[in-house]
Amino acid sequence: xxxxxxxxxxxxxxxxxxxxxxxxxxxxxxxxxxxxxxxxxxxxxxxxxxxxxxxxxxxxxxxxxxxxxxxxxxxxxxxxxxxxxxxxxxxxxxxxxxxxxxxxxxxxxxxxxxxxxxxxxxxxxxxxxxxxxxxxxxxxxxxxxxxxxxxxxxxxxxxxxxxxxxxxxxxxxxxxxxxxxxxxxxxxxxxxxxxxxxxxxxxxxxxxxxxxxxxxxxxxxxxxxxxxxxxxxxxxxxxxxxxxxxxxxxxxxxxxxxxxxxxxxxxxxxxxxxxxxxxxxxxxxxxxxxxxxxxxxxxxxxxxxxxxxxxxxxxxxxxxxxxxxxxxxxxxxxxxxxxxxxxxxxxxxxxxxxxxxxxxxxxxxxxxxxxxxxxxxxxxxxxxxxxxxxxxxxxxxxxxxxxxxxxxxxxxxxxxxxxxxxxxxxxxxxxxxxxxxxxxxxxxxxxxxxxxxxxxxxxxxxxxxxxxxxxxx
Numbered sequence: 222x223x224x225x226x227x228x229x230x231x232x233x234x235x236x237x238x239x240x241x242x243x244x245x246x247x248x249x250x251x252x253x254x255x256x257x258x259x260x261x262x263x264x265x266x267x268x269x270x271x272x273x274x275x276x277x278x279x280x281x282x283x284x285x286x287x288x289x290x291x292x293x294x295x296x297x298x299x300x301x302x303x304x305x306x307x308x309x310x311x312x313x314x315x316x317x318x319x320x321x322x323x324x325x326x327x328x329x330x331x332x333x334x335x336x337x338x339x340x341x342x343x344x345x346x347x348x349x350x351x352x353x354x355x356x357x358x359x360x361x362x363x364x365x366x367x368x369x370x371x372x373x374x375x376x377x378x379x380x381x382x383x384x385x386x387x388x389x390x391x392x393x394x395x396x397x398x399x400x401x402x403x404x405x406x407x408x409x410x411x412x413x414x415x416x417x418x419x420x421x422x423x424x425x426x427x428x429x430x431x432x433x434x435x436x437x438x439x440x441x442x443x444x445x446x447x448x449x450x451x452x453x454x455x456x457x458x459x460x461x462x463x464x465x466x467x468x469x470x471x472x473x474x475x476x477x478x479x480x481x482x483x484x485x486x487x488x489x490x491x492x493x494x495x496x497x498x499x500x501x502x503x504x505x506x507x508x509x510x511x512x513x514x515x516x517x518x519x520x521x522x523x524x525x526x527x528x529x530x531x532x533x534x535x536x537x538x539x540x541x542x543x544x545x546x547x548x549x550x551x552x553x554x555x556x557x558x559x560x561x562x563x564x565x566x567x568x569x570x571x572x573x574x575x576x577x578x579x580x581x582x583x584x585x586x587x588x589x590x591x592x593x594x595x596x597x598x599x600x601x602x603x604x605x606x607x608x609x610x611x612x613x614x615x616x617x618x619x620x621x622x623x624x625x626x627x628x629x630x631x632x633x634x635x636x637x638x639x640x641x642x643x644x645x646x647x648x649x650x651x652x653x654x655x656x657x658x659x660x661x662x663x664x665x666x667x668x669x670x671x672x673x674x675x676x677x678x679x680x681x682x683x684x685x686x687x688x689x690x691x692x693x694x
Contacts, residue, residue: 329379332370336361337399339413343571344426346371346384346449347462350552350564355384357413357430359397365435367396369415369447371460383456385447385464388432395432395466398442411481412575415447418484418493422519422586424565425449425462429482429495432466444473444482444497472511473497480506483578487512491521491621491644493584519589520620523644524551525582526569526599529629529637540638541629545570545581548602549626553618557590587620594618599626599637613637 331338339357346353354372359365369385388395397413416429427449434441447464457463473482478500484493487510495511528543535541547570554564567583587594600612613634618624623642630636 329372332356332358332368332381334360337364337397337413339397340415340572340575340577342415342417343568344417345566346426347460348424348563348565350554350566352566352568355415356381357397357415359399359413362399363435364396364399364413364433365394367432369464373459382459384460384462385466386456388466390466390468393434393436393439395445396435398431398433409480409576414481414575414577416481416483416578418580419521419584419586420446420484420493420495420513421448421515421517422492422521422584422588423449424563424586424588428464429484431479431482442478443476444479444495446470446473476509481576481578484580486523486580486582486584489644491523491584491623493580496578517589520587520591521584522553522587522594522597522618522620523582523584523623524569524597524599524626525623526551526601526626526628529627529631540627542627546601547571547573550598550600551583551585552598553585553594554596555587555590555594556592557588558592563590591620593620597624599628601628601631615639619643 335358337359339359342355343352344355345351346355356370356372357367358370359367367388368383370381371384373380373382398411400410400412411431414430417426418429419425420427428447430445430447431442432445433439446467448467449462450465452458452461452463454463473479473495476497476499479497480500481498483496485496486492487494487496492513492515494513497509497511499507499509501507525545526549528546529541530543531539531541549569550566551569552564552566554562557563565585567585569583570579570581572579595616597615597618598612599615600610603609603611609632611628611631611634613626613628615624619641621644623644625640625642626637627639628634628637
């Protein structure tokens with residue numbers, strides 16, 4: 222039985238304290254396969270169509286099913302609040318089912334005792350088909366004690382479950398790099414960010430982070446890979462998964478003073494490689510590319526959703542491709558090698574600010590299951606006030622393939638088209654080698670038998686010839 226796309230978890234906007242400026246402008250959709258591309262117009266006085274305003278933390282982030290812009294304040298004498306410490310939180314905006322307009326729903330708080338809050342990330346962390354809210358935090362101003370939490374919604378409050386608390390490495394303790402309170406001209410201001418991607422294609426997203434050695438006198442700072450593994454302690458049992466820091470990664474350890482690290486499919490083979498930005502000896506920035514040499518022959522499906530638009534009016538009988546658009550959502554259902562139903566989801570280009578460096582496509586790992594994808598759902602944002610969900614379904618998608626979706630026209634999902642490109646895996650080469658080896662083996666056996674048969678025929682002919690001579694005498 223196929224799983225129909227369901228409603229996603231509420232989307233969250235980081236906020237701190239109410240004030241009059243700057244004014245927050247929000248556009249988001251609740252439907253899993255109907256994420257927004259819109260920015261609702263501000264009113265003539267600069268206020269929002271719905272009556273509330275919040276102070277934005279800096280730097281702030283809006284992810285997954287939310288898009289933010291700023292509207293000018295209508296008050297000329299509005300002032301910023303005093304720089305007192307306030308507890309950051311997350312504002313939930315939901316559309317009503319009747320008219321598609323947006324209302325304020327839930328205001329949740331960050332994890333308790335969190336002194337510095339990083340950038341939120343939305344990802345299907347536990348592989349259940351719904352998006353989870355991940356949040357990296359520091360428990361002190363120097364990030365001597367760091368953690369990563371996952372938000373669980375229950376009732377009217379957020380419940381935070383830790384998925385990584387242990388940052389100790391032998392005799393040293395590592396932690397996130399806290400953003401500087403002030404910066405000079407040209408200096409990068411990078412918040413605490415998780416760059417997500419499934420590097421081993423096991424179906425559970427991993428992460429790349431920048432950590433620094435918090436031990437006294439140490440200046441070590443480098444990129445580390447966080448592997449998504451099964452939970453092995455009581456703190457994350459509610460989620461069932463956790464992050465584990467892979468400390469012994471020689472390629473990443475060879476890049477000192479790392480600043481940003483992210484995933485990218487450099488060779489277009491469905492396997493995510495790594496790109497690391499670091500500072501050189503003269504404080505210049507250097508880009509490093511690392512090839513992913515993970516040997517497990519796992520499967521994947523790669524989906525890119527285009528905009529389906531032309532720069533001008535589209536010519537007749539010409540189907541526009543456009544470029545990859547922000548906001549689409551992808552979800553699949555399949556059966557794993559043990560016969561259990563499996564589903565997962567991912568969003569495309571949910572964030573662009575603060576060196577998000579997200580993939581321009583979605584790569585969903587399938588593990589070692591070579592079964593076809595029973596159902597693949599793709600949805601795009603709907604316009605403001607729209608009630609029709611813009612989604613389409615494809616069936617029997619071949620693993621190790623790239624699907625390019627052209628949503629044209631956007632208002633008619635039945636007319637959407639998709640182009641499928643196959644990427645052969647290592648098992649294809651091994652199968653070909655095995656087939657050639659079997660053929661050669663069979664040919665050798667046939668040759669030996671043919672030689673033996675010919676030798677026996679020659680012996681028999683000589684015996685017949687010898688018998689004929691004796692008869693003649």
